[in-house]
Amino acid sequence: MKAPNQILMPTTLLKMNSNKDNFQPSSSSETPGGGESLTIETAIANLEGTDSGLRFYAAWWLGRFKVNEPRAIALLIEALADELDRTPEGGYPLRRNAARALGKLNDKSAVPGLVKSLECSDYYVREAAAESLGMLSDASAIPVLHNLLITGLITGLTGEELIIESTPSQPYDAILEALGNLGATNSVPQIELFLKHPVERVQYSAARAMYQLTKNSLYGERLVKALAGSNLQLRRTALADLGAIGYFEAADAIAQTLAENSLKLIALKGLLEYQVRELTPPTPTLSDGAIKVMKLMDSLL
Amino acid sequence: MNSVQQLISAVEEADSSAKLVEAVQNLASSGSEDAVPTLIAALGYNNPGAAVAAVDGLIEIGEKSVKPLLQLLDNYNYGARAWAVRALAGIGDPRGFNTLLDAAKNDFALSVRRAAARGLGTIHWQQMPSEQRSTSQQQALETLIQVCRDPEWVVRYAAVTGLEALANAASETQPDKLPQITAPLLEMANNDEEVAIRARAWMAIHQHHSQIEMPNMKKLAESDDEKEVPSRGSGRRS
Numbered sequence: 350m351k352a353p354n355q356i357l358m359p360t361t362l363l364k365m366n367s368n369k370d371n372f373q374p375s376s377s378s379e380t381p382g383g384g385e386s387l388t389i390e391t392a393i394a395n396l397e398g399t400d401s402g403l404r405f406y407a408a409w410w411l412g413r414f415k416v417n418e419p420r421a422i423a424l425l426i427e428a429l430a431d432e433l434d435r436t437p438e439g440g441y442p443l444r445r446n447a448a449r450a451l452g453k454l455n456d457k458s459a460v461p462g463l464v465k466s467l468e469c470s471d472y473y474v475r476e477a478a479a480e481s482l483g484m485l486s487d488a489s490a491i492p493v494l495h496n497l498l499i500t501g502l503i504t505g506l507t508g509e510e511l512i513i514e515s516t517p518s519q520p521y522d523a524i525l526e527a528l529g530n531l532g533a534t535n536s537v538p539q540i541e542l543f544l545k546h547p548v549e550r551v552q553y554s555a556a557r558a559m560y561q562l563t564k565n566s567l568y569g570e571r572l573v574k575a576l577a578g579s580n581l582q583l584r585r586t587a588l589a590d591l592g593a594i595g596y597f598e599a600a601d602a603i604a605q606t607l608a609e610n611s612l613k614l615i616a617l618k619g620l621l622e623y624q625v626r627e628l629t630p631p632t633p634t635l636s637d638g639a640i641k642v643m644k645l646m647d648s649l650l
Numbered sequence: 651m652n653s654v655q656q657l658i659s660a661v662e663e664a665d666s667s668a669k670l671v672e673a674v675q676n677l678a679s680s681g682s683e684d685a686v687p688t689l690i691a692a693l694g695y696n697n698p699g700a701a702v703a704a705v706d707g708l709i710e711i712g713e714k715s716v717k718p719l720l721q722l723l724d725n726y727n728y729g730a731r732a733w734a735v736r737a738l739a740g741i742g743d744p745r746g747f748n749t750l751l752d753a754a755k756n757d758f759a760l761s762v763r764r765a766a767a768r769g770l771g772t773i774h775w776q777q778m779p780s781e782q783r784s785t786s787q788q789q790a791l792e793t794l795i796q797v798c799r800d801p802e803w804v805v806r807y808a809a810v811t812g813l814e815a816l817a818n819a820a821s822e823t824q825p826d827k828l829p830q831i832t833a834p835l836l837e838m839a840n841n842d843e844e845v846a847i848r849a850r851a852w853m854a855i856h857q858h859h860s861q862i863e864m865p866n867m868k869k870l871a872e873s874d875d876e877k878e879v880p881s882r883g884s885g886r887r888s
Binding site: 435438579607608610611614615621622624625633635639640643646647650 | 669698699702760761765767768803804807808811813844845846848849850852853856867
């Protein structure tokens with residue numbers, strides 16, 4: 350079944366509704382998922398329907414275009430307990446997309462459902478739920494995230510240590526990032542142990558959380574070092590992590606990283622946002638740091 | 651075989667990503683016109699390091715690169731197109747102007763719109779016949795105002811830098827045109843949903859502070875725009 354006959358691109362629909370005269374369908378963004386166009390009404394109707402393909406896409410769409418309307422949020426929360434959409438391996442695709450979308454809608458009523466989702470048998474649902482809990486700024490999620498993190502630890506002769514797993518059984522990277530975002534300072538001793546996790550991405554997530562929780566540049570520098578690594582995917586991950594924590598000292602290294610300019614620009618934008626938080630109205634003066642970051646961004650356009 | 655040909659062979663024979671980047675960097679720094687076809691080919695290798703080096707080299711070589719770059723834009727390799735527009739934007743040759751004008755508004759790929767918007771401001775206007783210059787600058791201004799409403803933040807950011815460059819050019823040659831250019835910058839400084847763009851527009855305005863009238867400004871950091879944290883594409887286990 351095709352999407353409804355609707356020519357407006359979704360981004361344009363939501364962001365440009367005050368500028369209809371200047372509507373430019375051809376300058377649409379590079380929309381993931383094939384860019385099938387929906388309206389808010391059809392997305393909600395699709396999510397209420399029974400077609401699993403349409404429900405899956407509608408859940409993604411509502412998050413992507415930040416439709417934080419009560420009806421959408423209620424349906425997405427309901428979808429966290431969906432039993433109909435299953436993969437042959439037992440996964441829950443709709444729950445995954447619903448959990449991801451709820452992180453973007455900035456509504457704390459999603460927190461209990463997401464916390465419950467951390468117990469889901471599907472690894473990707475747990476990953477999406479942890480990530481979204483980290484975005485919703487509700488500290489009530491900290492204890493359950495902490496408990497999930499320490500399933501990766503065992504108490505040995507010298508205290509707590511990492512359990513060696515060939516494949517991580519929990520989405521430790523997402524859990525660590527959520528704990529960092531939520532300011533879980535009591536979890537620092539456990540988070541620190543994950544700096545030595547065998548999966549490099551998990552180490553970065555631990556460094557990112559440690560920097561957020563301690564502001565110790567040691568951990569920012571760990572991520573700067575990662576920018577010079579030999580694996581492009583890991584360099585991209587480190588760029589995203591540095592942007593998320595706004596580690597200013599990384600600015601030059603970010604600009605010089607061998608990776609796509611678009612990712613470097615997003616990372617530098619993250620740094621810039623931390624720099625301009627201190628701007629004082631009404632005649633803003635820009636800090637030297639902010640100017641430095643903007644000049645680097647200009648050079649990457 | 652002369653040394654440029656050796657450098658070209660090194661690019662063609664590179665058998666790893668790291669060797670390719672190094673070989674393209676070496677060729678790019680030769681600054682030789684003979685390097686142009688190989689550098690242009692390197693834009694399409696899907697290797698960001700090599701492409702960055704090739705763009706730098708093509709910009710360095712300058713106007714001799716323009717014709718082959720314009721030819722390259724006729725094909726359908728979107729990755730290479732983005733780099734080619736970036737090179738044209740960096741060279742600033744007026745022959746690239748119409749390409750940039752169209753790409754900034756209409757290209758499907760945001761990276762192409764981004765590069766083109768920046769380039770529209772940095773065209774070497776003095777190389778343009780003077781009877782054409784004023785019309786072209788007006789076209790660039792109108793296009794950049796339109797691009798300031800692009801749905802992608804980075805394209806709007808690039809449009810602000812384009813307006814800034816246009817304002818710098820106008821302040822030298824046509825100071826009476828300046829208010830027309832700073833008005834959209836003020837609009838962006840006040841109203842864009844992204845604090846990063848508001849900051850960038852401020853930086854542009856500060857340079858022309860003495861020449862324009864400053865209205866009362868809204869607090870720069872007050873909008874509650876949600877910070878878009880780069881996604882690492884969840885759903886993959888490492």
